[in-house]
Amino acid sequence: MQSAPSLLSRFGLLRPAMSRSLSTAYDVGSSTNIKWHEGAVPTETKEATMKQRGCVVWFTGLSGSGKSTVACTLEHALADSGKVTALLDGDNVRHGLNSNLGFTAADREENIRRIGEVSKLFADTGIITLVSFISPYRRDRDRVRERVGQGRFIEVFMKVPISICEERDPKGLYKKARAGKLKGFTGIDDPYEEPTNAEVVLEAETPEGKRISPEEQAGKLLDYLRSKGFLAGPSK
Numbered sequence: 001m002q003s004a005p006s007l008l009s010r011f012g013l014l015r016p017a018m019s020r021s022l023s024t025a026y027d028v029g030s031s032t033n034i035k036w037h038e039g040a041v042p043t044e045t046k047e048a049t050m051k052q053r054g055c056v057v058w059f060t061g062l063s064g065s066g067k068s069t070v071a072c073t074l075e076h077a078l079a080d081s082g083k084v085t086a087l088l089d090g091d092n093v094r095h096g097l098n099s100n101l102g103f104t105a106a107d108r109e110e111n112i113r114r115i116g117e118v119s120k121l122f123a124d125t126g127i128i129t130l131v132s133f134i135s136p137y138r139r140d141r142d143r144v145r146e147r148v149g150q151g152r153f154i155e156v157f158m159k160v161p162i163s164i165c166e167e168r169d170p171k172g173l174y175k176k177a178r179a180g181k182l183k184g185f186t187g188i189d190d191p192y193e194e195p196t197n198a199e200v201v202l203e204a205e206t207p208e209g210k211r212i213s214p215e216e217q218a219g220k221l222l223d224y225l226r227s228k229g230f231l232a233g234p235s236k
């Protein structure tokens with residue numbers, strides 16, 4: 001009986017994997033004797049199949065600023081129009097992949113580095129990847145921007161004053177932090193560095209003081225993604 005690879009190659013379905021010009025293994029970070037393997041199906045081929053372009057939509061903002069709500073609303077809107085998405089959310093990822101990390105500056109940095117790498121893997125597969133983390137440090141967000149690649153990284157700043165976040169306080173964490181029962185809480189006794197070059201800024205209120213709903217905020221993002229060509233396949 002013929003093996004699967006020889007059958008595939010007989011029908012012209014198997015392509016030889018391309019190998020990197022460097023044939024010997026090398027060291028990267030703490031890993032020794034490793035080698036990058038090229039030859040996966042190109043991102044553009046996957047994007048053409050899905051009729052979309054892979055990207056990372058990176059929500060940043062204080063706890064309670066609406067990151068998860070808007071990311072979730074946007075994901076449903078994208079799914080309704082047949083788009084393939086992934087949603088990475090701080091609280092959820094801290095249940096698994098990053099359950100060994102806390103909220104020190106070093107742990108927050110590692111949290112964002114790992115999520116940055118995971119989101120790049122998704123985006124390189126052509127998936128519209130929504131990422132919702134406080135990500136308080138500008139340097140960490142900029143590192144992810146560089147890794148993912150300018151043009152595919154869309155930073156979304158949830159520009160919501162702490163007074164509104166604190167008023168919402170859905171988990172009661174601001175109350176706890178104000179009472180001194182929760183130390184190192186972002187915005188209270190831990191820093192949040194506002195983005196200076198976010199692609200999209202979402203505010204909670206209009207200049208006239210009218211509240212902006214999550215649906216309106218997600219709609220603005222949908223318009224942005226459409227205008228930048230992420231909701232259509234790659235141009236030939």
Ligand SMILES: Nc1ncnc2c1ncn2[C@@H]1O[C@H](COP(=O)(O)OS(=O)(=O)O)[C@@H](OP(=O)(O)O)[C@H]1O
Nearest residue numbers: 062063064090103108111133134135136184185186
């Ligand atoms: N000390 C402290 N500071 C800030 N937030 C805290 C803290 N302790 C627990 N939480 C809860 O954890 C959620 C934030 O996790 P993230 O992974 O997004 O944080 S970070 O990006 O690493 O800063 C955050 O969730 P969101 O409210 O969804 O932002 C909080 O519920």
Ligand SMILES: Nc1ncnc2c1ncn2[C@@H]1O[C@H](COP(=O)(O)OP(=O)(O)O)[C@@H](O)[C@H]1O
Nearest residue numbers: 062063064065066067068069168170212213214
């Ligand atoms: N645009 C909005 N207008 C009013 N309330 C909102 C809006 N966006 C989110 N909320 C509410 O604010 C609270 C915090 O939202 P959440 O998405 O959990 O924030 P984050 O993920 O940034 O911590 C929730 O109770 C949510 O329903």
